[in-house]
Amino acid sequence: YVNPQQILTVEDLTVSFDGFRAVDGLNLYIAPNECRVIIGPNGAGKTTVLDLICGRTRASGGTVLFKGRDLLKMREDQIVHAGVGRKFQTPSVYEDLTVLENLEISYPRGHSVWGALAFRRDGEVMDRIAEIARTIFLADALDEKAAFLSHGQKQWLEIGMLLIQDPELLMLDEPVAGMSVAERVKTAELLNRIVSDRSVIVIEHDMKFVADIATRVTVLHQGKLLAEGSMAHVQADPKVIDVYLGH
Ligand code: ADP
Numbered sequence: 001y002v003n004p005q006q007i008l009t010v011e012d013l014t015v016s017f018d019g020f021r022a023v024d025g026l027n028l029y030i031a032p033n034e035c036r037v038i039i040g041p042n043g044a045g046k047t048t049v050l051d052l053i054c055g056r057t058r059a060s061g062g063t064v065l066f067k068g069r070d071l072l073k074m075r076e077d078q079i080v081h082a083g084v085g086r087k088f089q090t091p092s093v094y095e096d097l098t099v100l101e102n103l104e105i106s107y108p109r110g111h112s113v114w115g116a117l118a119f120r121r122d123g124e125v126m127d128r129i130a131e132i133a134r135t136i137f138l139a140d141a142l143d144e145k146a147a148f149l150s151h152g153q154k155q156w157l158e159i160g161m162l163l164i165q166d167p168e169l170l171m172l173d174e175p176v177a178g179m180s181v182a183e184r185v186k187t188a189e190l191l192n193r194i195v196s197d198r199s200v201i202v203i204e205h206d207m208k209f210v211a212d213i214a215t216r217v218t219v220l221h222q223g224k225l226l227a228e229g230s231m232a233h234v235q236a237d238p239k240v241i242d243v244y245l246g247h
Helices: 046-053 076-082 099-106 113-118 123-135 151-163 181-194 207-213 231-235 238-245
Strands: 008-017 020-030 035-039 061-066 084-087 169-173 199-203 216-221 224-229
Touching: 008 046, 020 046, 020 224, 035 046, 035 207, 046 061, 046 084, 046 169, 046 199, 076 084, 084 151, 099 123, 099 151, 123 151, 123 181, 151 169, 151 181, 181 199, 181 207, 216 231, 216 238, 224 231, 224 238, 231 238
Parallel strands: 035 199, 035 216, 084 169, 169 199
Antiparallel strands: 008 020, 008 061, 216 224
């Protein structure tokens, strides 16, 4: 049974580390073309939720269905193959390769760095790379070595390396950390554009940025759902105000 209103269905998701419930009975429903932002104080379980969905951490219990497929029964690489992309906080691009080469080796046909580089640069691949490069504001930097990019450009490149695999769900952990204000504005523009083709889950602290990108906001606290809804709705919720003021 696949619910067309939900690309991702998370129910009663729980994980314990030595008896400590980092995620505790969480329900999360992500719609197609949604940009969901997860907020919450440090230690709330935000990163662990993404780790559970992408198969990096094994759940103790619950359900995670992606387009009807049970992700909790799949390995991390199978989950990527199923169409779930995950970006971690620190950019991990190949510093010695150019922007073009970084995108090229991330193209789904490349199974290894060398196999991908030996791969003939056919028109279809190059068109896709050019399109992604424009989306991530690096169309003029294709021949630049990644090592020479700014921190923000490296973050965009890594997003591009995920986009080239065309994931239907993209999960980003604090994508604008360390970015300038101008880069944050451009990243919001980038996310607003790519969400027309997929769903995105973002962990974020910068509330200005959250307001610019979120279709809905989920607030986590101590591994549990504290509040959910529009930015205005969760900001006005007394429970959320309490948690953020540290009462
Ligand atoms: P957030 O991303 O909201 O800051 P995390 O998901 O990183 O929170 O962590 C939630 C809680 O789970 C924290 O108390 C953290 O110390 C704990 N935790 C996360 N991963 C592990 C792990 N692999 N082993 C033990 N404790 C962990």
